[in-house]
Amino acid sequence: MVDFSLWDILRNLLLAARWTVALSLIAFVGGGVVGLFLLVARTARWPGAGPLVAGYVQLFQGTPLLMQLFLAYFGLALFGVDTSAWTAAAVALTLYTSAFLVEIWRGCVAAIPKGQWEAAQSLALNFREQLRYIVLPQATRIAIAPTVGFLVQVVKGTALASVIGFVELTKAGTMITNATFQPFLVYSFVALLYFALCFPVSLAARRLERKLHALR
Amino acid sequence: MLIELDFPAVLAQWPILAKGVAWTLGLTAVSTAIGLVIGTLCAWARSGKPIWLQWLVGAYVELVRNTPFIVQLFFVFFGLPAMGVKLTPELASVIAMVINLGAYSAEIIRAGIEATPKGQFEAAASLALSKVQTFVHVVLPPALKKVWPALTSQIIIVMLGSAVCGQISTEELSFAANLIQSRNFRAFEAFIIATGIYLVLSIGVRGLLNWAGPRYLFGGRRG
Numbered sequence: 107m108v109d110f111s112l113w114d115i116l117r118n119l120l121l122a123a124r125w126t127v128a129l130s131l132i133a134f135v136g137g138g139v140v141g142l143f144l145l146v147a148r149t150a151r152w153p154g155a156g157p158l159v160a161g162y163v164q165l166f167q168g169t170p171l172l173m174q175l176f177l178a179y180f181g182l183a184l185f186g187v188d189t190s191a192w193t194a195a196a197v198a199l200t201l202y203t204s205a206f207l208v209e210i211w212r213g214c215v216a217a218i219p220k221g222q223w224e225a226a227q228s229l230a231l232n233f234r235e236q237l238r239y240i241v242l243p244q245a246t247r248i249a250i251a252p253t254v255g256f257l258v259q260v261v262k263g264t265a266l267a268s269v270i271g272f273v274e275l276t277k278a279g280t281m282i283t284n285a286t287f288q289p290f291l292v293y294s295f296v297a298l299l300y301f302a303l304c305f306p307v308s309l310a311a312r313r314l315e316r317k318l319h320a321l322r
Numbered sequence: 323m324l325i326e327l328d329f330p331a332v333l334a335q336w337p338i339l340a341k342g343v344a345w346t347l348g349l350t351a352v353s354t355a356i357g358l359v360i361g362t363l364c365a366w367a368r369s370g371k372p373i374w375l376q377w378l379v380g381a382y383v384e385l386v387r388n389t390p391f392i393v394q395l396f397f398v399f400f401g402l403p404a405m406g407v408k409l410t411p412e413l414a415s416v417i418a419m420v421i422n423l424g425a426y427s428a429e430i431i432r433a434g435i436e437a438t439p440k441g442q443f444e445a446a447a448s449l450a451l452s453k454v455q456t457f458v459h460v461v462l463p464p465a466l467k468k469v470w471p472a473l474t475s476q477i478i479i480v481m482l483g484s485a486v487c488g489q490i491s492t493e494e495l496s497f498a499a500n501l502i503q504s505r506n507f508r509a510f511e512a513f514i515i516a517t518g519i520y521l522v523l524s525i526g527v528r529g530l531l532n533w534a535g536p537r538y539l540f541g542g543r544r545g
Contacts, residue, residue, distance in 0.1 A: 168478075168524040170485035172496060173517040180509040258388065265390035269489060276393055289400035297389045297397060304388035 110286045116295060122278030123299050129264045129274060132196050134257060137203025144208040149215055150233060159208060166205030172266050174198045179270045195267035203260055210256060214249040215241060251318055255311035258304045265300070275299055332511045335502045342498030343519060349412075349494060350481040350527070353419035357480070358473070360420060361427030366457060368432055379428065386425035391483045394418050399490045415487035415494075423480045430472045434465030463540040470540075474531040478524045485520070495519060 144162070147155040166174065178198035182189040218241050226236040268277035279296035283289045364379045386394065398421075399414035409417070438461050446456040466473070488497030499516035503509040 164525075165521065168482075169517045169520045170482040170496065172485040173499075173513055173520060176499075176513040177510070177517060180513060184510050262388075262390040265392045266486065268392070269486075276390065276396070279393070280396070283400060288404070289396075290402070290404040293393060293397040293401045297385075297393050300389040300393060301385060305384065308384070308388055 110282070110288075112291075115282055115286065115288075115292060118282055119275060119278055119292075119295055119299055122273060123275045123303070125272070125274040126261065126264050126300075126303070129195060129199065129267060129272070130257070130261045133199035133203045133260050133264065136196070136200035137207055137260070140200060140204035141207035141211060144204060145211050145215065146237070148208070148212065149237065163205045163209050166202050167209070171198070171202055171263055172269060174202055175266055175270050191267065191270050191272040194270055195264070195272045199260070199263060199267070202263065203256075206256055206259070207253065210252050211245070211249055214245040214252075217248055218244050247318060251311050251315035254307060254314060258307050258311070261304050261307070262300070327511055328508055329511050329515065331506050331508050332502055332515050335505070338498045338501055339495070339515070339519065341493060342495035342516075343523070345412075345492065345494040345497075346481065346484055346523065347527075349415055349419060349484050349487065349492070350477070353416050353423055353480065354477050356416075357420045357423030358427055360424035361431050362462065364424060364428035365431035365435055368428065369435055383425045383428055386422055387429075391418065391422055392486045392489070394422060395486055395490060411487070411490045411492040414490060415484065415492045418487075419480055419484060422483065423476065426476045426479075427473060430469050430476060431465060433472075434467075434469035435461055437468055438465060466540045467536065470535045471532075474528055474535070477531065478527055481527060482520060482524060 144159050148159045175194065175198045178201075179189055179191070179194040182194060182197065187193070222240055222244065223236060226240040231239065264274055265276040267274060268280065271277070273281070275296055279292050283292045286292065364383065367375050367379045368383075395415065395418040398418045399409060399411065402409060402414075442460055443456065446460045451460065484494055485496035487494055488500060491497065495516055499512045503512040
């Protein structure tokens with residue numbers, strides 16, 4: 107058996123944490139793009155978009171992320187896509203993130219008084235311009251704090267990708283435990299690293315909320 | 323390429339699925355009951371108790387809310403035995419879920435408690451109620467009522483999170499799906515059916531809690 111020093115354990119976990127960060131960023135950016143598209147579809151009242159997006163949100167918020175990961179992993183393979191743990195995790199987390207973000211943002215757009223839409227309309231702005239110049243800038247301001255807060259959920263969600271064999275922080279922790287037989291120590295480190303990633307984001311979200319609320 | 327789906331092969335194993343559903347609901351019910359008590363105690367401790375207690379509870383809440391559930395579960399199941407505490411998978415699952423729900427519900431319930439008007443405390447004091455009586459009879463019921471929708475959502479999140487408990491071989495629903503797919507290699511179908519069941523469960527549990535909460539938990543007193 108290879109001897110692992112404390113530093114070896116921590117170093118390997120830190121190296122694996124890169125992939126947690128990378129997967130979080132992919133999910134957050136991808137989810138943001140898909141979420142924005144769904145938001146526009148809903149706000150523009152495309153035929154059928156309302157119930158479809160509501161169903162989409164219910165589907166992803168009402169089922170475990172773990173099942174979504176499994177479905178992506180085995181489902182993409184059924185369709186002849188050569189699935190790596192990478193693609194499956196990226197796809198599942200992107201869809202999951204988009205479902206939450208569209209719901210958060212929908213609330214923010216709904217918080218803009220109707221008079222703002224009407225005022226924009228009376229200036230002869232078309233729908234795209236109303237959204238672009240009047241509603242979205244105001245909604246963005248309300249949306250920043252909860253959106254940053256949700257990033258914590260995304261980072262924590264990536265831990266489940268370990269189950270389909272994606273080697274990120276949690277999976278690395280399991281592998282190192284199997285090599286060192288020191289589960290208490292290793293999982294303490296894993297938890298602390300997640301805390302180090304998430305806590306600053308939580309704090310930032312809370313601070314933003316206070317700041318933006320005070321200004322309103 | 324033609325995809326053939328064979329759902330009957332999975333549905334034929336329904337006793338395993340039924341057992342999984344029973345475990346999922348059982349785990350959720352037990353950890354909800356204990357978790358809400360812990361959450362209430364923590365919320366109480368965080369509102370105007372000694373500063374060291376506020377710090378202790380604050381550290382617990384932040385630590386749990388900023389680490390993934392699966393890591394908490396692994397910590398309890400794999401980490402604690404190294405300290406001499408041996409746990410069955412089921413017990414470890416319940417402990418992890420209770421710890422998780424306790425932290426989240428503490429914050430939610432605290433928000434409800436902080437919304438209590440000051441006059442309520444003064445009225446309770448003028449009736450010569452003790453601090454504990456005031457909390458249990460005057461503060462808590464309306465606070466719970468106010469935040470019940472948020473608590474319901476959190477309970478459902480914990481129920482869906484319990485899918486991870488299959489990873490330490492607790493025989494809940496996701497474990498059942500895994501077992502079935504390892505028997506007949508119908509992985510996609512097994513997970514679709516399990517996902518569908520989870521969806522039904524979360525809609526059903528939400529309905530049940532929305533209905534039962536106001537009726538049996540805090541509405542009887544017209545709080």
